[in-house]
Amino acid sequence: MSVMDVQHITKKFGSFVALNGVTFQLEKGEVYGFIGPNGAGKSTTLRILLGIVKATSGEATIFGKNVWKEAVSIHEKVSYVPGDVHLWDNLTGGEVIDFFLRLKGTVNKGKRDALIERFQLDPTKKCGTYSKGNRQKVALISAFASPSELFILDEPTSGLDPLMEQVFQQCVMEAKEEGKSVLLSSHILSEVEKLCDTVGIIRNGEIIESGTLQQLRHLTRSKIIVQTKRPIDTLHTLAGVHDMTKTNEQYELQVDAENLSEVMKQLSEHQITYIESLPPTLEELFIQHYEVK
Template identity: 65%
Template sequence: MIVYVTNLKKKFGKVQVLNGLSMQVENGEIYGFIGPNGAGKSTTIKILLGILKATEGEAKIFGKDVWRDAVDIHKHLAYVPGDVNLWPNLTGGEVIDLFMRLRGEKNNRKRDEYIEKFQLDPSKKCRTYSKGNRQKVALVAAFASNAKLFILDEPTSGLDPLMERVFQEAVLQVKDEGRSVLLSSHILSEVETLCDKIGIIRHGEIIETGTLNELRHLTRTNLLVATKQPIQLLTELEGVHHIERKGDHTISMQVDSQYLDELMKYISQFGILKLESSPPTLEDLFMRHYETNKGGN
């Protein structure tokens, strides 16, 4: 196990930011860490990085305490924040080389490979870089390293769609090499594409965790149905939501998984002409959780 967190709590004065958070990241796993602003994601990451000390609970990386053993842990860890600040008078290449030397690494082939992939000009001073190019510097420095764990906090902020694809390929590459990734992202499609396991944080604790397929059991299936006769009394059925008529005989809806069989039996009496079913997306799951659990961040 690479990351082990149990019953983590953090208070700032009287404000409880983390409230018994527990999570685990296995070796070679990409773990998606998602939640709204203010849910406690950044605080959790700062504790894992040894920047903040937890009020209660236990947090370990590589079996070592994240606060006491932060220096040792950082030898094998790469971190990319969502807003990278660089030394303005150094070039991008000099910053990348500096980060690599701090880890005692010098893999110029890998560095050059990622500079090319991310289409970064390493000869420019950092003060001339856009936000996206500053992100590229941090991403190149991270992926060119031999880190065993990557902690990525909104890492594609400022990147264009082409570079997002390059980022996703880089993440999958390190996974193939048996390394681990903790990915915090607001881009749910990115998390859905990359992650083996997902943890949803709310009010400072993980409220759902599992693979996407496991979490889909907790949400709804999207249906589009065309029938010979108009479907009657659909709103009276249990487990059917967001009913939208697309025409006299065509309806789109969402159905709780446990009521799917019952619904099919009901609508079959109206003569099914077309039936399209699609699994719920991570966004469906996420939005449903926050629609039904409103109140604070």
């Protein structure tokens, strides 16, 4: 049984269709990347999963329980971190962390203190004095110090500096190693690329592509950097070759996966002296999905 099972979720606000048939699954010990531009439907999907908003049609379950009817029971084993954390100004960061942990029924002081140190948070300061990044740290520490089995993270590193982003990524991988599951909505594509086993791309309320990073890369272009003894200026006329440029003696081009064999054959005929093949980054995948046709 999947930890999370979303089947044909539709959400309408009047005549506006915010979600249209969204379907995906999250397995135990998996990190699922949920990406898309603003207004694509990410936040609406997360609100439905958290039991805040009721879907117009379709069904979503977490731990086999209906997300709308059994939200309270589900939340006992779920931690949620939004992209903009609001805290109680007159409480210290440490007091807020302990409050959240007590809501889960237990306070693992050793794990809490270790996370406070790793995230370099001063827990004695009142939350009203915290920067956005420190408020995010409070929420992340509260989440990862809890015994939750599922983490729903919506732009969780918003406001964190690069060093703290690395600490966050380490925490996600540690949770995964413990068999816990993570649904990560992020616009930081390098973060998704490092952490996620599976990616779903949502646009205009619909999942337009999903799969492992390897599967998605198989459907898209590779970057080739090549140097040959003989000129290859006519290579750009071949099917599947895009954005060919020349810098000094090196050529750089994008090649569609289905045309890669023929392009490599043509390159070999020009006596290759140097070649480098790079898989596309998630950012390149993203741009291809959202470029204006």
